[in-house]
Amino acid sequence: xxxxxxxxxxxxxxxxxxxxxxxxxxxxxxxxxxxxxxxxxxxxxxxxxxxxxxxxxxxxxxxxxxxxxxxxxxxxxxxxxxxxxxxxxxxxxxxxxxxxxxxxxxxxxxxxxxxxxxxxxxxxxxxxxxxxxxxxxxxxxxxxxxxxxxxxxxxxxxxxxxxxxxxxxxxxxxxxxxxxxxxxxxxxxxxxxxxxxxxxxxxxxxxxxxxxxxxxxxxxxxxxxxxxxxxxxxxxxxxxxxxxxx
Numbered sequence: 001x002x003x004x005x006x007x008x009x010x011x012x013x014x015x016x017x018x019x020x021x022x023x024x025x026x027x028x029x030x031x032x033x034x035x036x037x038x039x040x041x042x043x044x045x046x047x048x049x050x051x052x053x054x055x056x057x058x059x060x061x062x063x064x065x066x067x068x069x070x071x072x073x074x075x076x077x078x079x080x081x082x083x084x085x086x087x088x089x090x091x092x093x094x095x096x097x098x099x100x101x102x103x104x105x106x107x108x109x110x111x112x113x114x115x116x117x118x119x120x121x122x123x124x125x126x127x128x129x130x131x132x133x134x135x136x137x138x139x140x141x142x143x144x145x146x147x148x149x150x151x152x153x154x155x156x157x158x159x160x161x162x163x164x165x166x167x168x169x170x171x172x173x174x175x176x177x178x179x180x181x182x183x184x185x186x187x188x189x190x191x192x193x194x195x196x197x198x199x200x201x202x203x204x205x206x207x208x209x210x211x212x213x214x215x216x217x218x219x220x221x222x223x224x225x226x227x228x229x230x231x232x233x234x235x236x237x238x239x240x241x242x243x244x245x246x
Contacts, residue, residue, distance in 0.1 A: 007051040007088055007167060007199040008072065013081035015042040015067055041067040042078070043223040049216075052196040056214035056231065057203045058238055064223040065203045066094070069169050072201070088166035088199070091116050093156050101145035105136065105155050108144055112159050126162045133188070134158040135181065154181055161188050168192065170202045189213065207235055 019037040042064045049055045057065050071078050072085075073092035099108045109130055113123035131140050134154045139147060144155070160168060170189070186209070193200050193213065204210055210217055210231060217234035219227040227234050 004050040004052065005086070006048045007053075007086055008049040008201070009082075009084040009086070010048070010072070011046050011082045011084075013042055013045045013068070013071065013078045013083060014040070015064070015071055015076075015078050016040045041223055042071070044081070045220075045223075045225055046081075047218060047225065047228055049199055049201065051199055053215045054193055054200040054202065054213055056210035056217040057201060057220060058205070058207075058210060058217055058235070059220035059226070060242070062222075063220040065220055066171055068220070069094070069171050069201065069203050073169050085167060089117055090167040090169065091160045091163065091165040092169045092171065093160045094169075094171035099144045099152070099156070102143050104142055105134070105140040105144055105147070106131070108155070109159055113163050116163055116165060118163055123163070130155075130158045130162045133162060133184075150178060150181070157185050157188075161185070161192060164192065164198070166197070167199045167201075170200065170204075172204060207239065211235060 017039045019039050045064075045068065047055075057069070059065050069092065070076060072083055073090055075092070100111060103111065106127070109127055110120070110123055113126070114120070118126075134140070134151075134157075136147070136151045136154055139151055140155075144152060147155070160170075189200075190213070192198060200213075202210065202213060214231045216229060217227075217231050217238075218225060219234050219238050227237055
Protein backbone atom coordinates (compact mmCIF):
# COMPACT_ATOMS: atom_id res chain seq x y z
CA UNK A 1 0.00 0.00 0.00
CA UNK A 2 1.40 3.37 -1.08
CA UNK A 3 2.13 5.74 1.79
CA UNK A 4 -0.03 8.88 1.77
CA UNK A 5 1.74 12.17 1.18
CA UNK A 6 1.22 15.39 3.11
CA UNK A 7 -0.88 18.00 1.33
CA UNK A 8 -0.42 20.67 4.02
CA UNK A 9 2.50 21.26 6.38
CA UNK A 10 2.73 24.02 8.99
CA UNK A 11 5.90 24.52 10.98
CA UNK A 12 6.10 26.86 13.99
CA UNK A 13 3.58 29.35 12.57
CA UNK A 14 3.11 32.60 14.50
CA UNK A 15 0.66 35.37 13.60
CA UNK A 16 0.27 38.59 15.52
CA UNK A 17 -1.57 41.89 15.19
CA UNK A 18 -0.72 45.37 16.40
CA UNK A 19 -3.45 46.78 18.64
CA UNK A 20 -3.75 50.51 17.97
CA UNK A 21 -3.96 52.65 21.10
CA UNK A 22 -6.56 55.38 20.66
CA UNK A 23 -5.47 58.83 21.78
CA UNK A 24 -6.28 62.45 20.99
CA UNK A 25 -4.31 64.55 18.51
CA UNK A 26 -3.32 66.89 21.38
CA UNK A 27 -1.88 64.03 23.42
CA UNK A 28 -0.05 62.74 20.37
CA UNK A 29 1.82 66.04 20.00
CA UNK A 30 2.44 66.62 23.71
CA UNK A 31 3.62 63.16 24.63
CA UNK A 32 5.93 60.60 23.20
CA UNK A 33 4.15 58.06 21.05
CA UNK A 34 3.38 54.90 22.99
CA UNK A 35 4.20 51.58 21.49
CA UNK A 36 1.20 49.69 20.17
CA UNK A 37 0.37 46.48 21.96
CA UNK A 38 0.81 43.24 20.08
CA UNK A 39 -1.85 40.52 20.15
CA UNK A 40 -0.55 37.02 19.42
CA UNK A 41 -3.39 35.33 17.54
CA UNK A 42 -1.52 32.16 16.61
CA UNK A 43 1.47 30.90 18.62
CA UNK A 44 3.98 28.37 17.33
CA UNK A 45 1.46 26.11 15.59
CA UNK A 46 2.77 23.03 13.79
CA UNK A 47 0.78 20.23 12.16
CA UNK A 48 0.35 18.41 8.86
CA UNK A 49 -2.63 17.06 6.92
CA UNK A 50 -2.25 14.11 4.60
CA UNK A 51 -3.62 14.17 1.08
CA UNK A 52 -7.30 13.21 1.08
CA UNK A 53 -7.79 13.67 4.83
CA UNK A 54 -10.37 15.88 6.53
CA UNK A 55 -9.16 17.90 9.52
CA UNK A 56 -11.59 19.65 11.85
CA UNK A 57 -10.50 22.71 13.82
CA UNK A 58 -12.34 23.59 17.01
CA UNK A 59 -11.88 26.04 19.87
CA UNK A 60 -13.67 28.81 21.69
CA UNK A 61 -14.14 32.22 20.05
CA UNK A 62 -10.87 34.11 19.78
CA UNK A 63 -8.72 31.00 19.75
CA UNK A 64 -7.17 31.81 16.34
CA UNK A 65 -9.11 29.36 14.16
CA UNK A 66 -10.18 31.75 11.38
CA UNK A 67 -6.86 33.60 11.47
CA UNK A 68 -5.01 30.34 10.94
CA UNK A 69 -7.32 29.27 8.10
CA UNK A 70 -6.94 32.59 6.27
CA UNK A 71 -3.19 32.35 6.52
CA UNK A 72 -3.26 28.84 5.03
CA UNK A 73 -5.43 30.23 2.21
CA UNK A 74 -2.85 32.92 1.48
CA UNK A 75 -5.05 35.86 2.50
CA UNK A 76 -2.03 37.01 4.52
CA UNK A 77 1.37 35.62 5.46
CA UNK A 78 2.37 34.46 8.94
CA UNK A 79 4.82 36.64 10.86
CA UNK A 80 7.10 33.64 11.27
CA UNK A 81 7.10 29.95 10.51
CA UNK A 82 6.23 28.21 7.24
CA UNK A 83 3.10 27.00 5.46
CA UNK A 84 3.68 24.51 2.63
CA UNK A 85 0.76 23.42 0.44
CA UNK A 86 2.97 21.20 -1.72
CA UNK A 87 1.89 22.97 -4.91
CA UNK A 88 -1.81 22.23 -4.42
CA UNK A 89 -4.57 24.67 -5.40
CA UNK A 90 -6.56 26.00 -2.42
CA UNK A 91 -9.93 27.69 -1.89
CA UNK A 92 -11.47 29.29 1.19
CA UNK A 93 -15.18 29.28 2.06
CA UNK A 94 -15.67 32.04 4.59
CA UNK A 95 -18.11 34.86 5.21
CA UNK A 96 -16.57 38.25 4.57
CA UNK A 97 -13.68 36.99 2.46
CA UNK A 98 -13.22 37.38 -1.28
CA UNK A 99 -16.37 39.19 -2.40
CA UNK A 100 -16.44 42.78 -3.66
CA UNK A 101 -19.52 44.42 -2.11
CA UNK A 102 -20.31 46.69 -5.06
CA UNK A 103 -20.16 43.88 -7.63
CA UNK A 104 -23.10 41.58 -8.34
CA UNK A 105 -23.15 37.94 -7.37
CA UNK A 106 -22.61 36.97 -10.99
CA UNK A 107 -19.59 39.25 -11.27
CA UNK A 108 -18.20 37.90 -8.01
CA UNK A 109 -18.44 34.37 -9.36
CA UNK A 110 -16.12 35.37 -12.20
CA UNK A 111 -13.76 37.28 -9.91
CA UNK A 112 -13.60 34.50 -7.31
CA UNK A 113 -13.00 31.88 -9.98
CA UNK A 114 -10.15 33.82 -11.52
CA UNK A 115 -8.56 34.35 -8.08
CA UNK A 116 -8.70 30.57 -7.62
CA UNK A 117 -6.78 30.16 -10.87
CA UNK A 118 -9.60 29.11 -13.20
CA UNK A 119 -9.91 30.45 -16.75
CA UNK A 120 -12.93 32.49 -17.89
CA UNK A 121 -14.02 29.53 -20.01
CA UNK A 122 -13.87 27.15 -17.04
CA UNK A 123 -15.83 29.59 -14.87
CA UNK A 124 -18.45 30.12 -17.58
CA UNK A 125 -18.92 26.36 -17.88
CA UNK A 126 -19.63 26.13 -14.12
CA UNK A 127 -21.62 29.38 -13.66
CA UNK A 128 -25.09 27.91 -14.15
CA UNK A 129 -24.39 25.10 -11.68
CA UNK A 130 -23.11 27.65 -9.13
CA UNK A 131 -26.16 29.90 -9.54
CA UNK A 132 -28.63 27.01 -9.41
CA UNK A 133 -27.02 25.56 -6.27
CA UNK A 134 -26.94 28.94 -4.49
CA UNK A 135 -30.72 29.40 -4.82
CA UNK A 136 -30.65 33.20 -4.42
CA UNK A 137 -32.87 34.00 -7.43
CA UNK A 138 -32.72 37.50 -8.92
CA UNK A 139 -30.22 38.58 -6.27
CA UNK A 140 -27.50 36.99 -8.41
CA UNK A 141 -27.51 40.21 -10.48
CA UNK A 142 -27.62 42.56 -7.48
CA UNK A 143 -24.64 43.90 -5.50
CA UNK A 144 -23.60 41.46 -2.76
CA UNK A 145 -23.79 44.33 -0.23
CA UNK A 146 -27.58 43.85 -0.45
CA UNK A 147 -27.32 40.17 0.54
CA UNK A 148 -28.30 38.68 3.85
CA UNK A 149 -25.66 36.61 5.64
CA UNK A 150 -27.53 33.51 4.49
CA UNK A 151 -27.41 34.50 0.80
CA UNK A 152 -23.75 35.48 1.12
CA UNK A 153 -23.02 32.10 2.66
CA UNK A 154 -24.93 30.21 -0.01
CA UNK A 155 -23.04 31.90 -2.85
CA UNK A 156 -19.66 31.48 -1.12
CA UNK A 157 -20.28 27.78 -0.57
CA UNK A 158 -21.59 27.25 -4.10
CA UNK A 159 -18.57 28.85 -5.77
CA UNK A 160 -16.06 26.77 -3.83
CA UNK A 161 -18.12 23.58 -4.09
CA UNK A 162 -18.51 23.80 -7.86
CA UNK A 163 -15.04 25.16 -8.66
CA UNK A 164 -13.24 22.24 -7.10
CA UNK A 165 -9.68 22.75 -5.82
CA UNK A 166 -7.19 20.29 -4.33
CA UNK A 167 -7.52 21.80 -0.85
CA UNK A 168 -10.79 23.17 0.54
CA UNK A 169 -10.83 25.37 3.64
CA UNK A 170 -14.28 25.78 5.21
CA UNK A 171 -14.86 28.41 7.91
CA UNK A 172 -18.28 28.01 9.58
CA UNK A 173 -20.10 28.29 6.22
CA UNK A 174 -21.88 24.97 6.78
CA UNK A 175 -23.64 26.40 9.83
CA UNK A 176 -25.15 29.46 8.10
CA UNK A 177 -28.36 29.63 6.10
CA UNK A 178 -31.74 27.96 6.36
CA UNK A 179 -32.08 24.36 7.50
CA UNK A 180 -32.75 23.07 3.99
CA UNK A 181 -29.56 24.64 2.64
CA UNK A 182 -27.55 23.35 5.62
CA UNK A 183 -28.58 19.81 4.74
CA UNK A 184 -27.94 20.43 1.05
CA UNK A 185 -24.47 21.85 1.67
CA UNK A 186 -23.61 19.04 4.09
CA UNK A 187 -24.60 16.48 1.43
CA UNK A 188 -22.51 18.30 -1.17
CA UNK A 189 -19.55 18.45 1.19
CA UNK A 190 -19.81 14.69 1.78
CA UNK A 191 -19.85 14.19 -2.00
CA UNK A 192 -16.76 16.38 -2.48
CA UNK A 193 -14.70 14.72 0.22
CA UNK A 194 -15.27 11.21 -1.11
CA UNK A 195 -12.52 12.15 -3.57
CA UNK A 196 -9.53 10.66 -1.78
CA UNK A 197 -7.22 13.24 -3.37
CA UNK A 198 -9.10 16.26 -1.98
CA UNK A 199 -7.87 17.60 1.35
CA UNK A 200 -10.27 19.52 3.60
CA UNK A 201 -9.93 21.65 6.74
CA UNK A 202 -13.22 22.56 8.44
CA UNK A 203 -13.45 25.18 11.19
CA UNK A 204 -16.67 24.72 13.13
CA UNK A 205 -18.29 24.93 16.56
CA UNK A 206 -20.59 22.06 15.58
CA UNK A 207 -19.51 18.90 17.37
CA UNK A 208 -21.88 16.79 15.26
CA UNK A 209 -20.52 18.16 11.94
CA UNK A 210 -16.91 17.47 12.92
CA UNK A 211 -17.86 14.07 14.33
CA UNK A 212 -19.50 13.08 11.07
CA UNK A 213 -16.99 14.45 8.57
CA UNK A 214 -13.48 14.55 10.08
CA UNK A 215 -10.65 12.03 10.27
CA UNK A 216 -8.83 14.14 12.87
CA UNK A 217 -9.48 17.28 14.93
CA UNK A 218 -7.14 20.09 15.98
CA UNK A 219 -8.13 21.93 19.17
CA UNK A 220 -6.83 25.50 19.32
CA UNK A 221 -6.85 27.33 22.65
CA UNK A 222 -5.66 30.93 22.96
CA UNK A 223 -3.72 30.58 19.71
CA UNK A 224 -1.92 27.37 20.68
CA UNK A 225 -2.48 23.71 19.84
CA UNK A 226 -4.16 22.19 22.90
CA UNK A 227 -4.70 18.79 21.32
CA UNK A 228 -4.46 17.13 17.89
CA UNK A 229 -5.56 13.60 17.19
CA UNK A 230 -8.43 11.24 16.44
CA UNK A 231 -11.81 12.95 16.18
CA UNK A 232 -13.55 11.11 19.03
CA UNK A 233 -10.68 11.61 21.47
CA UNK A 234 -10.24 15.34 20.84
CA UNK A 235 -13.96 16.16 20.81
CA UNK A 236 -14.45 14.24 24.07
CA UNK A 237 -11.72 16.25 25.79
CA UNK A 238 -12.95 19.53 24.28
CA UNK A 239 -16.56 18.90 25.37
CA UNK A 240 -15.44 18.05 28.90
CA UNK A 241 -13.34 21.21 29.05
CA UNK A 242 -16.13 23.47 27.75
CA UNK A 243 -18.61 21.92 30.20
CA UNK A 244 -16.25 22.50 33.11
CA UNK A 245 -15.77 26.22 32.36
CA UNK A 246 -19.45 27.09 31.90
